[in-house]
Amino acid sequence: MQSSDQSIVNIAAYKFISFNDTAEKRPLFLAFCQKHNLRGTVILSPEGINLFLAGSRPDIDAFLSWLRADTRFADIQVKESLSDKQPFTRMLVKLKAEIITMKHPLIKPEEGRAPFVEAKTLKRWLDQGHDDNGKPVVMVDTRNAFEVDVGTFDNTIDYRINKFTEFPQVIADHKEELNDKTVVTFCTGGIRCEKAAIHMQNIGYDSVYQLEGGILKYFEEVGGAHYNGDCFVFDYRTALNPQLEETQTAQCFACRSVVTPREQLSPFYVPGKSCPHCAGEHATHAAQNPDEQAAA
Structure with a gap:
């Protein structure tokens, strides 16, 4: 586990359970999370809940107490890690048909x-x-x-x-x-x-x-x-090591490929623009569309 001076608590949790009042609960989840300065994503579905949230220890604890007050989620299990900055840029609460899409809705x-x-x-x-x-x-x-x-x-x-x-x-x-x-x-x-x-x-x-x-x-x-x-992991940290610490692995903004520390040494790696996985595609596109590149 990471050192105690890291102030952001990151939690991941899910539970499969009949959850038929998702539309009514969505604004309540959003309001509570915003009030407590939490960021991340909560997915509500007729088959249950899936969430990734980050915030201070008191705010995370307040959320879990609030969530577990609903008997359907009283026993929800949480995975936890720490970071020194907020890994999410906004707070989202989404309604979906499945909490993880498999296109096999008969699985309960x-x-x-x-x-x-x-x-x-x-x-x-x-x-x-x-x-x-x-x-x-x-x-x-x-x-x-x-x-x-x-x-x-x-x-x-x-x-x-x-x-x-x-x-x-x-x-x-x-x-x-x-x-x-x-x-x-x-x-x-x-x-x-x-x-x-x-x-x-x-x-x-x-x-x-x-x-x-x-x-x-x-x-x-x-x-x-x-x-x-x-x-x-699906946040700015990109990857965690077995000690649950953030690594130097990154993700390309342009093509979403994972970029290792060694690949980040490549001249094709330009944060926010390209990486060795997609640089060739960008070069080809630029050659075929010079006017677009000039306008950019």
Whole structure:
């Protein structure tokens, strides 16, 4: 965990639960967060809530007390990290059909979660090379390819998906080769891997777990054992290391690619304009559109 002189508390949380009064609750969430100087995003959906917020310790604590006063969210679990500045520029409360888009609305985790494995148990399984029943353990990353490139578990299966809606088909296509394994799905904070594991159960996987709390909870409880690299996060920090500290990894404003510290040494890396991943495209566009470049 980071040093105590960092004053901003960053929280990530979600819960799948029937939430049919989202339209009525939206202005209340927005007003409370604005009153307490919080920034970030809260997603309200008929299937539950998903949030990323940052603010001072008293304001974060006030929000969690207010949220948990609603019995539907009394037991919501929170992942926490610290930073020395506010990672978000504004406060948004959004209404969506799903708190994480998979385009499989029949999945209702509140009616029965997929089995989960806690961080300490997973580390033990990975240390010994098998689960408690002697079955080989396979890690399946449910995140997008650019997130995986920042860091992931050793020997993980990465299907190079570009968006989560691609996951149901790709995991169905590989079912036969995973049938004799214990599969552990994982993601940043737990929401995608929970939905993924339920879908896998629904299509016939008989030994599948989700990593409880995702990578961030794993970092918090056991550090970086069996993990290579950092964890991409969706705010200005871009990536956190296993100590939950901000790293020097950046994200290109123009093409949204992740830019490593080494890539930032490239002459093609111009903060806010280009990076080695997209500089060639910008050069081609400029040559084809000289008048546009002159006007700029």
